[in-house]
Amino acid sequence: MDDQETGASKDRAAVTGDEVKVDLIAFVVAVNDGEPCVLTIGQADTLPSGPFALEHRSLQSGLRGWVEQQTGHPLGYIEQLYTFADRDRVGAERRQRAISISYLALTRMEKASGSPKCGWRSWYEYFPWEDHRSGTPPMLLDVLRPRLIEWANSVGDAAMRRERRQRAAMAFGFDDRHWNEELTLQRYELVYEAGLVQEAGSGRDTTRASLMPSKPMVADHRRIVATGIARLRSKIKYRPVVFELMPQSFTLLQLQRTVEALAGRLINKPNFRRLIEQQELVEETGETSVDTGGRPARLYRFRHAVLDETAIVGTKLPVARG
Numbered sequence: 001m002d003d004q005e006t007g008a009s010k011d012r013a014a015v016t017g018d019e020v021k022v023d024l025i026a027f028v029v030a031v032n033d034g035e036p037c038v039l040t041i042g043q044a045d046t047l048p049s050g051p052f053a054l055e056h057r058s059l060q061s062g063l064r065g066w067v068e069q070q071t072g073h074p075l076g077y078i079e080q081l082y083t084f085a086d087r088d089r090v091g092a093e094r095r096q097r098a099i100s101i102s103y104l105a106l107t108r109m110e111k112a113s114g115s116p117k118c119g120w121r122s123w124y125e126y127f128p129w130e131d132h133r134s135g136t137p138p139m140l141l142d143v144l145r146p147r148l149i150e151w152a153n154s155v156g157d158a159a160m161r162r163e164r165r166q167r168a169a170m171a172f173g174f175d176d177r178h179w180n181e182e183l184t185l186q187r188y189e190l191v192y193e194a195g196l197v198q199e200a201g202s203g204r205d206t207t208r209a210s211l212m213p214s215k216p217m218v219a220d221h222r223r224i225v226a227t228g229i230a231r232l233r234s235k236i237k238y239r240p241v242v243f244e245l246m247p248q249s250f251t252l253l254q255l256q257r258t259v260e261a262l263a264g265r266l267i268n269k270p271n272f273r274r275l276i277e278q279q280e281l282v283e284e285t286g287e288t289s290v291d292t293g294g295r296p297a298r299l300y301r302f303r304h305a306v307l308d309e310t311a312i313v314g315t316k317l318p319v320a321r322g
Contacts, residue, residue, distance in 0.1 A: 024063040025049040025102045025221070027081060027228035028073070030109040030120065031245045036261045037109065037120040038225060041070050045121070045217045047224060052101070063103050071118035077244045078105040082227050084220065100220075104228045106244035123229060124264075125215045126222055129172070130184060130229070131264045136173075144191070144212060145174055151194040181263050182234050188226040197222070233263055240281060243302040249285050251297040252276065281306055 026048045028039035041048050050066030052059060064075050081102040109120060124131040129140050145168075152164035171187045173179035191212060192200045198216035216222065236242045242259055256272050276282060283303045288296035 020097045020099060022052040023049050023098070023100045024052050024059060024066060025100050025224055026063055026067045026075070026078075026105050027102060027225055028067065028071075028075070028105040028107060029123075029228070029232065029245070030107050031258045031261050032109045032120065034257050034261050035122040035124070038123050038126075039067075039071060039073065039118055040121055040217075041118045045126075045215060045221070047217070047221045048118070049100075059101060060103070067105070073107070073118065075105045076107055077241065078103050080104075081224070081231060084224070100224070102224045102227070104231055106232075106241060108245060108247065121215070123225060126217060126225060127184065127188070127229070128214050129187065129212075130181075132179060132181070133260055133264060133266055136179075139213065140172060144172065144196070147196055147210065147212075148172070148190070148194055151196075181265055182230055184230040184233065185223070185226045188223060192223070199223075236262055240302065240306065243281075246302065249287065249299040249301050251289055251299060252282075253297065255282070255300070279306070 026039075028048065030037050030039070039048060040046055048067045048070045050062070050070070052062050056062030056065070059080075060078060063078065068074055081104045084100040084102065085097070129137055129144055131137060148168040149165065152161050152168065155161055155164070167190060169175045169177050171183050171190050188197075191197050195201070196210065196212045197214065198211055199220070199222060201211075217225065232241070236259060242255070242262070245258055245262075246255060252273055255276070256267055256269065259272075260267055280303060282300040285299045285301050287299045289299050290296050
């Protein structure tokens with residue numbers, strides 16, 4: 001699958017200014033036992049990252065080097081995610097413009113070296129309101145909704161109150177609205193604006209009791225993760241990137257559970273299998289798995305020829321709406 005370095009030349013030019021600091025940040029994803037996991041380093045829930053140096057051949061080579069140095073984990077598929085360059089992202093030592101070029105990387109956990117410097121965490125520890133595989137999370141209606149309503153009502157202007165409540169309802173599916181799994185970033189930006197996550201506490205009147213029960217990350221790394229989740233949830237519906245997370249051979253149930261883990265939604269099993277078969281995304285290996293807890297299940301592998309077929313552009317995986 002193709003790597004992407006959109007806008008690389010523009011980003012590379014940014015390092016020529018004395019007042020600009022460019023960092024490369026990796027959002028590395030794997031799925032383990034039905035949980036979508038993010039690779040972190042140190043004890044502070046930090047994404048692998050490092051400065052882009054002039055000796056790096058390219059942005060991607062610099063990123064790969066930093067990730068392998070910090071985690072011992074070589075990267076396979078990567079694509080540029082987003083460039084964060086807000087004016088208030090300044091260096092601590094001097095008034096630098098801090099630019100972070102983030103990448104999405106997909107891998108398999110068994111490739112990791114087991115370095116004590118890194119670890120894997122379910123991304124639902126950082127975004128517990130995003131996991132709807134067992135239905136709507138109770139904390140969404142019992143905790144988050146009343147706090148967002150309180151935040152909306154905290155302004156005196158009636159139009160602004162309505163606007164805040166409407167934004168919350170649309171993002172989180174309140175008031176019988178449809179839940180859109182791809183709005184991960186909008187939901188995080190909303191709880192940040194409302195002061196409900198620890199990262200928003202700087203300079204605010206935010207108490208520990210008012211925060212949502214979720215793990216924080218350093219700086220704006222949780223925002224980067226939210227951006228990556230939204231990108232991946234959208235992309236698995238039209239490109240076969242999910243197979244970058246699968247072992248060489250797998251059952252159709254394992255494939256379905258992986259898609260569900262990423263989407264945070266359940267999938268209709270007959271529809272899923274029918275679509276996989278119709279688009280010829282996989283082929284049988286001729287072997288079976290006995291690790292299913294029941295009768296042996298057929299093993300499949302990704303049919304790489306689909307990457308050369310124009311029909312793959314129309315691939316869609318059916319994420320359940322019910």
